[in-house]
Amino acid sequence: MGDGRWHGEVSPRWSIGQYPNGGYILAIGLAAVRATLPHPDPVAVSAHFLSPTEHGLVDVEVEPVRAGRAHSTAAARLLQGGTERARLLATYGDLAAARGPTVVIASPPLLPPPEECTGQEATGPLPSGLDPAIRRRFDLRLDPATSGWFAGAPSGRGELRGWLRFADGREPDTAALPLLVDALPPAVFDLATGGWVPTIEISVYVRGRPAPGWLACRTATRFLMDGYLEEDAELWDSRGRMVAQSRQLARLNRGP
Amino acid sequence: MGDGRWHGEVSPRWSIGQYPNGGYILAIGLAAVRATLPHPDPVAVSAHFLSPTEHGLVDVEVEPVRAGRAHSTAAARLLQGGTERARLLATYGDLAAARGPTVVIASPPLLPPPEECTGQEATGPLPSGLDPAIRRRFDLRLDPATSGWFAGAPSGRGELRGWLRFADGREPDTAALPLLVDALPPAVFDLATGGWVPTIEISVYVRGRPAPGWLACRTATRFLMDGYLEEDAELWDSRGRMVAQSRQLARLNRGP
Known part of the structure; x- marks a missing residue:
């Protein structure tokens, strides 16, 4: 729009009950950032969530901060009715142009094939009774070794593993990864x-x-x-390459 | 100062050659944020580095974003001669007031006693020839099992472990942890x-x-x-409690 102001809508399709998914809110902000910056890939994005986002209209104000040769950075504010919901910082680059050494000392998760994993349809309603609409956006298959908490039997290891893709057949790209990396249920439910x-x-x-x-x-x-938790996530693609990682700080609240 | 503008100095005492430590730059910005927000502890801070900081004067502009009951958030810009060096987002809270469940499934690093570890004085000059002035600010003792890379023999495990304290006897507090958590040499040097x-x-x-x-x-x-790397760090205090964790995205550059 030229003046750095964008308008969007927070759909209930990406929520648990009335709570929109954090990765979805991030993706709304990044769509506006991406249209502003010259580089294609969100190499490092950070978001601080300020107040609960509601379904309905959202304004995104993008401030270009710096455009360099290898990276460009913007800040963004997400507002509803003048109340700020989230503040973002995003640094974009071009991963296809990156040159340098590669040493990887981690392996993709060992998983049973998708058809032997636990689909979301098998997991039943949420204990809180909220409608998990976002579940219908993803085809998620959890390794049965890490899905016991659904049935009230957490493993105590605090780890979830599984297969993930969009339910509508859309293939992943770098714009979708910040949404996909936050698509699994909270690993803290296994603790x-x-x-x-x-x-x-x-x-x-x-x-x-x-x-x-x-x-x-x-x-x-x-x-x-004391109710604070970090969650680390990684996504590996079908060629066995790690393509996105995230870390978040969150609170575990008892009620829905 | 009331208008959200602060002035400081980037000292060469916290640098490797002409390159100030990232945690030190972060600490300069957070000192101004801390003076602005009502909560005492930096529970979650994010910084994007935009251009190389130089020694000398730095201006910090703090924008209070939100003050809530449990958390407050500010944005900050660090500028030198009008050029922005770093942009910060910081959410503060009160860790002494936090209430909620605690489940920890990790253990502190197993380390030989400090007197059996590798002090920085033993590690000699940097391969790059730069003056590692920041080393003299910390008393750092690396587990010998993870310090072989100093002598040109990296383990290939990509992990450093050690003991850390300020060289001048100052005890750690939550304001110092964002500096301390970035005080070790880059773990990528072990790769x-x-x-x-x-x-x-x-x-x-x-x-x-x-x-x-x-x-x-x-x-x-x-x-x-392709030259990009993440580094995860944790600090555990003398009672065996994990008190700070960090994740950063960085580039490995060949030259100094």
Whole structure:
């Protein structure tokens, strides 16, 4: 729009009950940032969530901060009715142009094939009774070794693993990865019971352009302390390449 | 100062050669943020580095974004001669007032006692020939199992572990943790040779108020891809409590 102001809508299709998914809110802001910056890939984005986003209209104000040769950065504010919901910082680059050494010392999660994993249709209603509309946007298959918490039997390891793709057949790209990397249920549900897990801050690094097909995911929470928790997530593409990682700080709230 | 503008100085005492440490730049910005917000502890801070900071005067412009009951958030810009060096988002809280469940499934790093570790005085000059002035600000003792890269023998595991405290006897507090969590050498040096590792983005979560004494540290890089790398760090206090964690995205540059 030229003046850095964008208008969008927060759809209930990406929510749990009345709570929009944090990755979805991030994706709304990044769509406006992406249209402003010269580089294609969100190599490092950070978001601080300020107040609960509601369904309906949202304004996004984008401030270009710097445009360099390799990277460009913008800040963005998401507002509803003049109240700021989230503040973003996003640094974009061109992963196809990146040159430098590669040493990877981690492996993709070991998963049973998707047809032997636990689909979301098998997991039943949420304990909170909220409508998990966002579940219908993704085809998520959790490794049965990490889905016991659905049936009230958390493993205590604080880790979820599974396969992920869009339910409508859309293939992943670097613009979708910040949404996809926050698509799994909270790993803290494998440690402790809770209802709502609002994100305080999330940082996403997009590390590669994903190949078509399933993404293999791993999310983990190791430190739940006085109700604060971190969650680390990674997504690996169908060629076995890690393409996105995220870390977030959140609160475990008892009620929905 | 009331108008959200602060003035400071980037000292060469916290640099490697002409390159100020990223955690030090972050700490300069957070000192101004802390003076602006009502909550005491930096529970989640994010910084995007835009252009190389130089020694000398720095202006910090703080914008209060939101003040809520449990958390308050500000944005900050660091400028030198009108050029923006870094943009910060910081959410503060009160860790002493936090209430909620605690489940920790990680352990502090297993370390030999400090007197059996590798002090910085033993590590000799940097391969790049730069003056590592910042080393004299910290008393850092690396586990010998993770300090082989100093002598040209990296382990290939991409992990550094050690003991850390301020060299002048100052005890750690939550304001110092964002600086301390970035005080170790880059873990990527245990994977690949390089000179300068500029940070693109760093997020720090302060999780507890540290007890006096040594901090036990662990930093790790698992994915060096086309010159981009992430580094995760944790600090544990002398009571065995994890008090800060960070993740950063950086580039491995060959030259100094």
